Amino acid sequence: MAKTPKGTIRELQTEFGHDFSRFNREFVDNLKSETPVRSGTARRGWTNKYTGNIGKSSKYPLASNRVPYIGVLEEGSSRQAPQGIIDPAFNKTRKPQ
Numbered sequence: 001m002a003k004t005p006k007g008t009i010r011e012l013q014t015e016f017g018h019d020f021s022r023f024n025r026e027f028v029d030n031l032k033s034e035t036p037v038r039s040g041t042a043r044r045g046w047t048n049k050y051t052g053n054i055g056k057s058s059k060y061p062l063a064s065n066r067v068p069y070i071g072v073l074e075e076g077s078s079r080q081a082p083q084g085i086i087d088p089a090f091n092k093t094r095k096p097q
Helices: 005-034 070-074 086-094
Strands: 046-048 063-065
Touching: 005 046, 005 063, 005 086
Parallel strands: none
Antiparallel strands: 046 063
C-alpha cells in the first residue's frame, strides 16, 4: 500500500489501467463479433490501440479498423448489423455478464 499521495495516485492509475485494459480487450472482441461477415476482412481488421497510458493524454484510442468500407458497415448498411457496430459492441461490453 502506498504511503504517499503520489504513491496512492500511481497505484490507482495502475489499477485503473489494468481494469481498462481488460475492458478494452473485451470491447475489441465485441467489435469483432458485431462486425458483419461476408469474407471476414472487416472482422479481422479490428486492432486494439489501447497503450495503457492513463492520465497522459486527453484522447485514448481504443480500437482501429483500416478496412475501407468499415464506415459504411458502421452506418448500418448490412442486414447483419443494421444498428452499426460500435454502439452495440460498447453496450455489450459495459453490461455485467
